[in-house]
Each structure stands twice: as structure tokens, then as C-alpha cells.
Amino acid sequence: MRSRQEKHQIIGVGSLLFTSLLYSSAIFFSRIMGSNIPVFFQLGTRNILMTLVFGACVFITKNWKTISRSDFGWIAIRSFIGVFGFVFYFQSLNTLSVGTTYLTLYAGSVMGGFFLGKTLFGEKMTKEKIVSLLFAIVGLVIIYGNSVEITSFRYFIVAFFAGIFGGIWNVIVKKVSNTYSALQLNFVDCVLAVPFSLGISLLFSEKWQVPTFTDPWIANVGLGFMYIITGQLIIYGFRFLEASVGSIVLLAEILFAILYGYYFFNEIITPPMIIGGLLIVVAIILPEVHSFAFVYNKERKHVS
Numbered sequence: 001m002r003s004r005q006e007k008h009q010i011i012g013v014g015s016l017l018f019t020s021l022l023y024s025s026a027i028f029f030s031r032i033m034g035s036n037i038p039v040f041f042q043l044g045t046r047n048i049l050m051t052l053v054f055g056a057c058v059f060i061t062k063n064w065k066t067i068s069r070s071d072f073g074w075i076a077i078r079s080f081i082g083v084f085g086f087v088f089y090f091q092s093l094n095t096l097s098v099g100t101t102y103l104t105l106y107a108g109s110v111m112g113g114f115f116l117g118k119t120l121f122g123e124k125m126t127k128e129k130i131v132s133l134l135f136a137i138v139g140l141v142i143i144y145g146n147s148v149e150i151t152s153f154r155y156f157i158v159a160f161f162a163g164i165f166g167g168i169w170n171v172i173v174k175k176v177s178n179t180y181s182a183l184q185l186n187f188v189d190c191v192l193a194v195p196f197s198l199g200i201s202l203l204f205s206e207k208w209q210v211p212t213f214t215d216p217w218i219a220n221v222g223l224g225f226m227y228i229i230t231g232q233l234i235i236y237g238f239r240f241l242e243a244s245v246g247s248i249v250l251l252a253e254i255l256f257a258i259l260y261g262y263y264f265f266n267e268i269i270t271p272p273m274i275i276g277g278l279l280i281v282v283a284i285i286l287p288e289v290h291s292f293a294f295v296y297n298k299e300r301k302h303v304s
Contacts, residue, residue, distance in 0.1 A: 012240030013288060015233040016249040022230050024256035028264075029226070032219035038206035039090050043083070044198035045211065046224040047190045053228055054187035063181040067188070074175045075185065078168070079192035085165030087200060092159035099147025101159050103140050106251060108163020109170070110136055113247025116171045123242050132248055132283040139279030142272050143254065170250065171243040173235050182235040189231070245287045251280050 033042065058064055067075070092101050114133060117123035173185060201208070211217050238246045255277050261267035 008240040009288065012237045012246065013249055015237035016241070016246055017252055019230045019233040019237060020250055020252035021256050022226050022233075023250075023253045024260055026223060026226065027257065027260060029219040029223040033216045033223075036214075036216035037209065037220060038201060038204075040087070040197055040201035040204060041206045041208055042220050043086060044194055044201055046220060046227065047193040047197055049221065049224040050228055050231070051187065051190040051194060053225075054183055054190055054231075057183050058181075058187050061181075061183065063183050065180055065184065067180065067184075071176045071179060072188075074172060075188050076192055078172045079189045080196060081165045081172075082169040082189070083193055083196040083200070085162050085169055086197075088158045088162035088165060092155045092162055095155040096159060097147055099144040100156070102254075103144035104156060104159040105163040105166070106140050106254065107137060108160040109167040110163075110247045110251065112164040112167025113171050114244040116168060117243030117247075120172070121174060121243055123244055125244075126287075128287050129244055132286045133244075135279045135286070136248055136251055136283035139276040139283060140251075140254075142276035142279065143258075144276075146272065167247055170234055170247065171238060174238050174243060177235050177239040182232045185235060186228075186231040242287075248283050248287065252284060254280060 037045075089101070089105060092104070096104075110133065114125075114129070118125060176185065211220075237249070241249070258267075258269060258273055258277060262269050
């Protein structure tokens, strides 16, 4: 019989691995949309769609609990940071090379997860976690290192903070995920994100469009439903895993993206990709193996 802690770890890892798989599929929707819909306007319209879906689910399930002022502060910070993380990511991707952006973004995300895990949740930095972090960073450098071109140090920093903000958005939900349902948290997050994203769209003077039954808008809707699913999974994943461990698991997105590129876009898998990918796999597995071994030994001592 598996202990409750083991079951929670399996749910957490499984949720974040499935999230990574879905995240990596976003390239399909993005390539269909291209530049047909202004980036912040599309973000705002997706958040409107997600607000309606999450709101309907909350209403049907009656899954609502009054939010305290302090908890609302954490939720608002998460939503605000999530929008700005997307803004920073978009700016860096349009200034730096894709490889430079991804390397810096993922490195920032993982480091942010480890930092918040230590400062906000008092997580211990074990030898296994430190080795896992090193393997993950080295794996990222091997995969993306040859494509790094720092044409603008300013946007290099912007990309790094995009990763930091993404890591914060993932992790900070642990402050409230045991108090409120995932549906309610996602609903409030999207409600707050609508004015944030549309306000930035107006600030950048984007041209707003009436949604139509065209491929770009269908892709935008598809991306919205993908984020609805991953929004739930992210909360479940980080509810049951430490922030540092969950941040490492999400690096599986890179591995899935490589496989997507190979099978669907005829992209070549190079030796550095294989070596870097194996290091990331080790980084993902290492903390979990140690954690399961710890639980197993604890159970044996309890039985004895």
C-alpha cells in the first residue's frame, strides 16, 4: 500500500509532467496565429474566455469560499506578475534569438522556484536538490548554448526576469492552494488578468479586432482551453510538491518540445539535445528518487 505522501507526490509529478506536455504543444497554436492577432489583445481575449469557463464551473459546483484580504493580496500579486512575465517574455523573444530567450527564461524560472521555495516556504536545500539544479542548468546550456547571441544585454535581463516572474506565478499559488479550490483561484486570477492585459494592449496602441471564425482566432480559443487545463494542473502539482522540485519537473517541457519538433516539423535532434535532455531527465528524477526512498525508509521504521 502506498502512503498518502507517496500518492500526493505521484499526483504532483504527474500533473506537472502533463502540464509540460500541453505547454510544449502551444507552438502549434502560436504558429497558426502568427502575428494576425496583436499579442496583448489576444492575451486579454483568452483571459475573458477563461474567466467565463472558470466562472461557469465555480457557479455549477458552488465551489466558492470568501477570500480573506491577505490571501487576495497573494492572488493579485500572482495575476499581476503573470501578465508582466508574459510581457517580458514577448519583448525578449522579439529582440533576442529563440535559443537565448529560452535558455535565460528557463534558468530564471528554475532559480526563481528554488529561491521562493527557500524564502517563502522554508524548503531545505538538500544535496540532491543542489545536484539536480546543477544538472538542469548544464542541460539547458548544452541544448541552447550554441544559439546564444546576447545582442542586447538589456533584453537578456528582461528574459531572465520573464523566467523569474513565470517561476513566481507557478510557485506563489502554494500560499493559498490549500485554502481555496483550484477553480476559484484560476477564476480570480483570470478576472484580474483581463484589465491588466487589455490595459497594456491599449498602452501599446494595439489594433483591436472583432473575433471571427478564422484559423488564428480558432487557434487563440484552442490555446485558451489549453491554459484552462494547465491552470488546474499547475495548482494541483505545486500543492503536492515542493516549489524547487516542481520547478525542475516543468523543465520536461523542453524535452516534449524537442520531440514535437522532430515528429511534426521535421526538426533534427542533435547530439547536444540528447545529452542536455538526458541531464534534464536526471535532474527531474533525482529529487523524486530520494524523496520516495525517504518515505519508504520512514514507513519501514514505523512498521518495525
